[in-house]
Amino acid sequence: MQTPLNASASTAGALLSGSIFEVPQFQREYSWEEDEVEEFWNDLSNGLDSDSYFLGLVILTEEVGRKHVVDGQQRLITLSLLANAIYFEAHARGRTALADRIRADFLKSIDYDSDETNPRVVLSDESDNRTFQAILETGEVSDEEGDEGSVSRRLAQSYNFLKTKLQEDLTSDPFRRLGKWTEFLTHRVYFAVFIHPDPSSAYQVYEVINTRGKELTTADLLKNYVLSQTPPPQRKARYREWQRISGQFLQDSSSTFVQYIRHSVTVQSGHILPKDLFGFLANRVKHQGKKPPNPDELVRLLKRYLPLYLQMIDPTSAGPADLEALKVFSALNALSVIAVRPILLAVANTKDPLEGMEYILRLVVRRIVVGNLGTGNVERRFGEAARKVYEAKTWTVLVDDLKDLNPSKEEFVNQVERRSFNKAVLGFLRRSVLAATITPDNFGVLHFVRPRSNAEWEGMSEEDGAFWGATIGNTFVADLERRPKGAADWEGFKQHMLPHAVPTEWRSRLKRIQDWDAAAVEALGKELAKAAGKIWYP
Template sequence: MSVDTPLNAAASTAGSIFAASEFDVPPFQREYSWQEDEVREFFDDLQRSLDEETYFLGLIILTDEDKKKKIVDGQQRIVTLTLLASALYHEAISRDRKALADRISASFLYSINYETDAIDPRVTLTDASDNATLQYIISRGETPAAISGETVSGELVKSYRFLRRELRSDLNQDPFKRLGKWTEFITHKLYFAVFIHPTPASAYQVFEVINTRGRDLTTADLLKNYTISQAPPARRMDVYKKWKEISENFQSDGANFVQYIRHAVTVQNGHILPKDLFSFLAARTTLTHRIPPTSMELLDLLERYLPLYLQMIDPSLPGPASNIALGVFTAFNKLNVITIRPLMMAMFACSDVDQGLEQLLRLVSRRIIVGNLGTGNIERRFAEAARRVSQTQNWQTPLDELSDLSPEKSSFIEVLQKRTLNKGVLSYVRNAICAGTIIPQGYFPIHFIVPKNTKDPAHFGEGELSYWGSTIGNTFLSVVDKRLGNVDWNDFKHVMLPTAAPGEFNEILTSFPEWNAQSIKVAAQVLAQSAGDIWYA
């Protein structure tokens, strides 16, 4: 990475850096995230080095902005050192070492605003919960059970409790002497290598270069950091809050959130490989005739599609989808298909969206029953179809161009009769058959008439149940979740058949004197033919 002027680099003691600065963690940084293993390593390293003349705590990268030092890299170490300084301060107070406590406070915890005479914290965190928790700990020397108006940061609480416990154990050797030794060490013998970045607008690039080599910076972190850092300075806090609101809908699952971002970007830009998402958005990689959205445009995209996308994940949530669309979402979830979400997102801007979604479900479910959607080329085709739908505001032609993915009816029926399918697909197909539509409005529990893992099943030859056990002919829909009775044909007819779901093929099932491979084949023929009539209506 190139910069216009050389970086100002210097080795400085922690005491001199803190005493001369007020630190802000910019919005593009991650929240405090150190776990006990990392805090333990931090403390143990310092404890072992107390008798050394110097100890190097690593590189921190700062930038000057608004009369404060913005922490581009080094947040976890600076915050953890602040927690340790707070523990030392309160131990000094409790042991009546007021002068030492005042020194720790002035060097590491608080600064005086000479214009207003206010006492300001040395370190301020962007995340409101993190910051409220940190300031509570510093001011009181204990961890909060609750903070008015804010949630408590669990990681900060755990880190402080660990540091306080370990410090107290260390001080038991000689409290007066050890307090002085610790304070002198962190003030005068603990060193950072400090880089002051000359241009705040490009400081994120330094962060990216440093952290992409680290072990725990995720794609979600990179995307958040880049988006916030590239927003206008006056709007960064608003962007941070909005990003956090959106990401929290994915329950801290960074992979699902990144998937949503990729799908939202795909609607307008077509297929983007997961590994290329960040480099495309950060303009590190160019795709022919495709311009990545700006950070503000990306945020608008994520806000626009969020209610719809959340309904795709969980159709019980409120949002813009009709009952038919919700039925399609449920069907795709049963089929465990997510590659078509960008195409569905694009279709919602078109007229007759329900008709288009039904046509898409018909196409995809036919394909899954006879084959799969597992190739990258098929995902690419759906993604490019999404882009064309977005550009033309019409879904008909792009879906027609995918029609080669659909098998012929005869092939569909033949394969469905004998193909082993997972339980989610079987549940969807069987419920659709009994409901007489590819969009069932409700799902009944599916049971295998004779489970595949049954030992020594009656009336089956060697290997027959293993072959036929997970095919459609060996399934049954019931209104009860739990299997009733014993696993034999007589019990099934007398106990389970009376619990049949509406539309179930009871007459056919009761006609079999025993349940064997031939019975499964006959039932499968009837069910597959019925499915063919529904899917190819």
């Protein structure tokens, strides 16, 4: 009976000189930054005089004559970068035999039939592997290699950090220190090596092992699962597809990518909690009446919805949405509303999609004003509504399905008049009134007429200021970024700020007000609320 894992202790030199190592696609990319690389360097340099130094666990599988690294790639890659720095220092200082030993053990293998050399360690991503192999070939790389935050950039920075540290270490006695480092890495640095006999289940080992240390993200787990369920002949192409999709979210972080996956799945499967996404897609968490897409279906979904979703994140980007739909996306972004994106994806594939998107925007704003949009129950309702739109192929099912979330016009107007809101909501509502549209541009800067921090404002007590300070009646939109010093009272406001009102601001109405007190705020708020009611309840 074959045991699950065969264990052995191996020196770094023996391990690396014995095979070619490939990082499989399901692995997370090289992620070490300066803190981790510095800790790695410090640990090794402090152990240089030890009889042995344990560098940790490495889990491998064997496929087509190569060792696939299931766990330990960060250390193996960083060790290769350090060995490469030693190789080039030894070569430059005339220690040719030592340089050749480092190269043969750690960096290059020889094909005895053809006399060709091959790299000892190969990365799965072609672009990152080109950077890695270029470092090993030339010993030179710019810290500006690749995009900010990319694997290529991290590889370059790690190598240059190690090269600099090594050069500092060699200052006292380069000849002797090079020999000491080579002997240490080759004979006294040890790994615990486990060879897993079943390559097809390696991704499960990876998942379990990585519950320790730097926790796997949901994005890591999902990539791992999707690639593990892809037949080996198609795995490289699938990996490229996954990288192309996930790469669109590099500037927004992996959490935005996972959010996109969840929203895409929601369209056809209904609401899935963030914590359940991986379990649902991997068939480990059952949701009654919901069937997850298989990996092929999931990738097709992600490719299908990607262009439109990227426009939801950034309405200035190119894609299938028209100008009016982009205005809806901008409005929702101004309000920081993300939960309705699955509905928007579903509505985009119905008849009269703009009408459906504007219906959702109206519902969202009405709900923000009257109730609470940010509850888990409301997000669940939105997720299930997205699935109903997808199945019915018409957005009009939303009217009945979300009817109880839609307040009356009277409730809306009353709340706009008297309720306190944050500046983002107030600015959006105020601009919608001034522009007479539900999708206003983000023009001007919102100011409070009576600053909330100004307890000395004549005609308005501190208590009235606390109640009315963050209501719509106390707001004003101007082309000034900052409030002038002279605008600390009503007269100063009229003199220094009113002339800077945006063109559609209610300047003449404000000029007629004698004193800015609670009654004035309430009266203006009533008029603004009435105007808002006409816009949001046509």
